[in-house]
Amino acid sequence: MREPAFWWRAPGLAAGLLAPLAAVYGGVAAARLRRPGTTLPVPVVCVGNLTVGGAGKTPTAIAIARLLQGAGLRPVFLTRGYKGRLAGPLRVDPAAAAADVGDEPLLLARVAPTILSRDRAAGAALALAERAGVVVMDDGLQNPSLSKTVALVVLDGRRGIGNAKVFPAGPLRVGLDAQIDRAHALLVVGEPSDLALPVIDAARKRGLPILRGRLAPEPAAVQALRGKRLLAYAGIADPAKFFATLAGAGLAPVRTAHFPDHHAFTDAEAAQLVADADAGGLALVTTEKDVCRLQGNPALAALAARSSTLPVGLVLDDPAGLRRFLAGRTGLRL
Numbered sequence: 001m002r003e004p005a006f007w008w009r010a011p012g013l014a015a016g017l018l019a020p021l022a023a024v025y026g027g028v029a030a031a032r033l034r035r036p037g038t039t040l041p042v043p044v045v046c047v048g049n050l051t052v053g054g055a056g057k058t059p060t061a062i063a064i065a066r067l068l069q070g071a072g073l074r075p076v077f078l079t080r081g082y083k084g085r086l087a088g089p090l091r092v093d094p095a096a097a098a099a100d101v102g103d104e105p106l107l108l109a110r111v112a113p114t115i116l117s118r119d120r121a122a123g124a125a126l127a128l129a130e131r132a133g134v135v136v137m138d139d140g141l142q143n144p145s146l147s148k149t150v151a152l153v154v155l156d157g158r159r160g161i162g163n164a165k166v167f168p169a170g171p172l173r174v175g176l177d178a179q180i181d182r183a184h185a186l187l188v189v190g191e192p193s194d195l196a197l198p199v200i201d202a203a204r205k206r207g208l209p210i211l212r213g214r215l216a217p218e219p220a221a222v223q224a225l226r227g228k229r230l231l232a233y234a235g236i237a238d239p240a241k242f243f244a245t246l247a248g249a250g251l252a253p254v255r256t257a258h259f260p261d262h263h264a265f266t267d268a269e270a271a272q273l274v275a276d277a278d279a280g281g282l283a284l285v286t287t288e289k290d291v292c293r294l295q296g297n298p299a300l301a302a303l304a305a306r307s308s309t310l311p312v313g314l315v316l317d318d319p320a321g322l323r324r325f326l327a328g329r330t331g332l333r334l
Contacts, residue, residue: 003171007171008195011163011164011169021168029174029178030175032142033144033174037147039147040135042133045064045134045330046151047061048139048153050173053171055155056154056189058138060154060213060314062108062111062313063313065077068133068136073133074132075134076132076133077105077109077111077113077114078117078137079104079137080118080139081118088116089123090117092106095296098295099264099293099296103292104138107292115127120146150184150326150329151182152185155189156238157188158190158193160192164198176198180199180206183206186208187213188210188213211318215245215312221311225310230253231276232286233258235260235263235289236261237261242286267300270299270303284306286310288312
């Protein structure tokens with residue numbers, strides 16, 4: 001599903017018409033948040049966001065896992081496996097098909113052991129069996145089944161919380177106050193726009209640490225693409241952000257193609273992208289998530305083989321600040 005454009009502008013008629021549904025959805029979700037969760041014998045670090053769609057959770061979870069690994073600890077990721085067929089609990093094979101496990105778990109599994117489970121408590125039990133020293137949840141801020149040692153809210157600075165309305169009237173998963181009340185810190189990714197200010201203000205009023213960072217492309221990938229005429233395609237929550245990242249690295253694409261978030265490419269779409277690239281003498285480039293979704297499907301192999309990726313990583317303004325925050329909340333020596 002594509003996100004409605006009205007989510008990301010001032011509330012109007014569409015948001016008003018959907019307000020009754022949003023009130024019901026938000027009320028149920030807020031009540032669910034108040035349920036007590038299971039406490040694990042190891043720290044649980046939850047990386048979540050406030051809205052439907054991407055904000056940089058997965059790069060943040062990966063950065064935290066690498067920080068923990070650098071301190072000699074064993075992080076194990078716990079993920080729901082959104083858009084995957086399997087419910088788990090299971091350990092994700094990095095070579096699995098995205099249709100089975102989803103795209104984000106494949107990225108996580110390249111970094112640390114990754115447990116996929118729709119039932120977070122059952123997944124946590126398997127993570128402990130995998131000798132987890134820390135459970136790192138990629139998403140799950142709104143899931144109450146586990147007690148969270150750290151609840152880190154990741155906010156896309158440019159998109160913020162849009163019209164600040166709850167789904168389906170807007171992009172918020174639950175009302176802002178109900179979510180921020182359960183957060184321990186806020187990470188703003190990218191320069192904040194006016195749409196991000198309500199969250200930053202709410203965090204400040206509660207005395208939460210506010211961290212800042214940005215998503216930056218890997219220099220080697222940028223160098224490999226430099227000088228090429230590009231056809232860029234993406235099926236993520238905000239394809240425009242990917243295209244802007246390319247442009248910011250001096251790699252402005254000649255053509256772009258955007259698809260819905262977590263899009264499952266069809267054979268015809270893959271063939272068309274390859275044909276368009278051939279017709280224009282263009283090189284194909286996409287995101288790591290999109291290439292993951294091509295994995296395991298022979299019909300999409302030609303597109304996968306032709307597509308370069310532009311991996312991005314989280315660059316923090318104050319890396320030591322994140323380390324201090326995590327150490328203070330978990331008691332770990334970092």
